[in-house]
Amino acid sequence: MSRTNTPSVPSAPLRSWWGWGWESAHPDDAECVAMGALLPGTLARPLPVPRIADLGIGAPAVQPPASLARLTSTDPADRAAHAMGKAYRDIARALRGRPGRIPDLVAFPTGEREVADLLDWAGEHRVAVVPFGGGSSVVGGVEYRGDRHRAVLSLDLTRMDRVLEVDPEGRAARIQAGTLGPSLEKQLRPHGLTLRHFPQSFEFSTLGGWLATRAGGHYATGRTHIDDFVQSMRVVTPAGIAESWRLPASGAGPSPDRMFLGSEGALGVITEAWVRLQARPVHKASASLAFADFGAALGAVRALAQSDLAPANCRLLDSGEAALAGAARDGSAVLVLGFESADAPVDARLAQAVDLARSHGGRHEPSESGAPADEAVNAWRSAFLQMPYLRDGLARMGAVAETFETAATWDRVPALVEDVRRTVGEAALKISGHPATVNCRLTHVYPDGAAPYFTVLAAGRPGEEVAFWDELKTVASEVLHRHRATITHHHAVGRDHRPAYDRQRPHPFALALRATKATLDPHGILNPGVLVD
Amino acid sequence: MSRTNTPSVPSAPLRSWWGWGWESAHPDDAECVAMGALLPGTLARPLPVPRIADLGIGAPAVQPPASLARLTSTDPADRAAHAMGKAYRDIARALRGRPGRIPDLVAFPTGEREVADLLDWAGEHRVAVVPFGGGSSVVGGVEYRGDRHRAVLSLDLTRMDRVLEVDPEGRAARIQAGTLGPSLEKQLRPHGLTLRHFPQSFEFSTLGGWLATRAGGHYATGRTHIDDFVQSMRVVTPAGIAESWRLPASGAGPSPDRMFLGSEGALGVITEAWVRLQARPVHKASASLAFADFGAALGAVRALAQSDLAPANCRLLDSGEAALAGAARDGSAVLVLGFESADAPVDARLAQAVDLARSHGGRHEPSESGAPADEAVNAWRSAFLQMPYLRDGLARMGAVAETFETAATWDRVPALVEDVRRTVGEAALKISGHPATVNCRLTHVYPDGAAPYFTVLAAGRPGEEVAFWDELKTVASEVLHRHRATITHHHAVGRDHRPAYDRQRPHPFALALRATKATLDPHGILNPGVLVD
Structure with a gap:
């Protein structure tokens, strides 16, 4: 298999092997320097873009039989x-020329039979198999760590990328697991239907990845989790x-699907799913409100979540986040509200929601044009999709740009957020010497809680970004554990x-998971190290 | 432990040991005869109410140590x-003096430690443990079949019946598993909150039972499943x-709760749960519509289910069901619609729903008084709660009165319902000789399907009611399987x-469940025969 662009076809944008998304969307050196200037203590000039040739990728440790070799690549670029x-940690490792273990082979099966054959071969030869969808894991989900396997096979599902069947009456479709977000929606569009599942990684993640990781969609309430x-x-x-x-x-008994949802490739390889679809929304309305501070806004958000209003978007930004996104510059927290429906206009629901938020201290200032979508909404949306690219630019300046997220019941949210801010902030200051x-x-x-999402921006410790990150992650995990807030x-x-997961899950459930793993994956080849050993 | 009523306390209504609910609510002999007269081929006079004294209950095969004996009863009435x-099958067995195996002991633990001690003792002595909540299983979930255990202990959780904590801000409560529906709601009422989970068995079932069996609530859409x-x-x-x-x-990984939800006592004994509550609805509105036939109404129901309207009730009765409930006598199918909210009036939503149903051929005839709740709604509600008592009355007349339920995607619903009607009807005719x-x-x-619920009324085969039922169940299960409709x-x-469950579940999931069972219940004492062997 080779990676050539025939001259007659315009070349497609190139995915970055080391950073987020498209190579062409990466900030250039000057932009990196400008970003770095905002964070005292970062490098004077950006780390160079890493090159595959510098990784010294050797020959693979195994060679599959011809029937499987035709599905696999040993090209260093693919590997x-x-x-x-x-994850930030992955970017930092790549920038320092020390990525995770390079897989020996990358397989691109085109169907279920090929997936099964690859697993059979891997089981016989003690080859670890790491399922790979869009590769956008930010938790070390698609790499191999350790040395207990003879070789590592990355199982790339993206050649299994078709919507196979659509049931328009029941609004459902049978879709192959390797279908990336944009392709999935494009194939559904002629049917007037949508999965309406838009995680931030949408462009670079697959249905199978969403299912294996229990992905959360863009929408704030209701049906948003895959x-x-x-x-x-x-x-x-x-x-x-x-x-x-x-x-x-x-x-009929415990749900079989719920056993594989969140199994992260450790129990099997998801090849396809029938998923529920929705009519495409045609009515939309959005608004934003400012609050004196984050704590004051929490009451409004809780009231909205406990009402019947069901906002599609109900995203609360603290003052720092709002400033970063250009949604507010006066120290306000900003609540971004959005409603959508395929059925009926949503302006009345938006008005009720704005009223409810105002009754909890929110200030609503419609834009001068009177347009329904406020500027803050648009500013935030645009910043949202740029964030991972900016993170990589900061990483090139030696900064740490980490995000982590959690969920907790309402009674714990205020103290949790406060504790994370203080403890993680202090730890970063102590490690790097910079605020x-x-x-x-x-x-x-x-109705019963919320999912806070944190962004940490800190000057790094040059050359030790990964160790810095590991320390921060340990500190952050400890705070979450203290508040019994989920690790993810x-x-x-x-x-x-x-x-952190090992501490969080009930012990008998860990025993059950281990027994299940031993039964379904007796050779221990599936994504080793994930969930259970 | 003894069952005495002290003279100073008015005696509480008595639960029937063999039939549904309260003894005092059972139809008397004359009522049974009147019901039987509606079904040609039934007995001339009712089977006598069975008596515990006739069961010949002997001494228990085991005796627990004193520390546990104080929690257990060997009283024949309790056993x-x-x-x-x-289930109908249970009633029929009791009426013929051949109930399932009588447990040797009934334990009434008052706390988690006692539950654990009982399990430890049972594991050491090869005693089967059958968890028991309200005892309203209609699928043989709370009895012992077989002879591979030395003795049988029924583990009655109903002494663990308290709401332990309420979180008003996050609308949640920590509740003991043995709390029966009415007690649970009564304890929540002072907080202005409700679990709002009302299965038909509400009065005679517990939180733990709902969780162990993945109970469905009364409401047709949205949050209704436990x-x-x-x-x-x-x-x-x-x-x-x-x-x-x-x-x-x-x-964080596959959901631990989802492993125990639906585990039916085979993996562990649920002792308590934190559950999500809601504000008590104050706005209600309901209406009913008539349709020429069931098939015509399906389009209306699907449109409602796929809309944003979220009716609390959206129950479609075929003509037979509607006639039986007194909701229509002209051969119409009847759609019962209801809306509820704690937030805002729901009349507008009801009006939209009625319009939508009309556009699919529904006829709406408001009652003459103009009252919002139609008579058909009330007639159906009242019949609904009486049904299990009527079933037992029919059973005393030697009739078979069986219910079973399923779910399927919309594309399969019409043919499935038709096939069940025809095939089960023909089978009953063939077996009993009566229509x-x-x-x-x-x-x-x-949005993607519906849950059809079937009621079969047939003259029995005197003295062979259980065999008749078993044949009908086999036929019905076969039809469901043919349409890939769930067995429950x-x-x-x-x-x-x-x-049927063994045929329905994915084989690797069965392997996983078996491995989990072997790990969590190494002595195989927990509800043996349920889910896995």
């Missing part, structure tokens, strides 16, 4: 691009293929959250 | 009342206590649905 996900969209799944395990029935609901910024937003809200609301566990 | 659930109300659970397993964290949402009635209603609706939407698997 480097499958060595890690896209879990809720699953009608049935097909999963290839070394012990056979698991296919659940296509059902709107069932009470750090710790911002917070709520990404999802529930939608980023998944991967390898980075494994220690 | 008879814990021998079975309340699964969605769970924040966290505590479960005593022979391998230790599993406690999940109290979280509004989490993406049978097969009615259908939709109890729950989803909310009644659970128990022992009666086990063969």
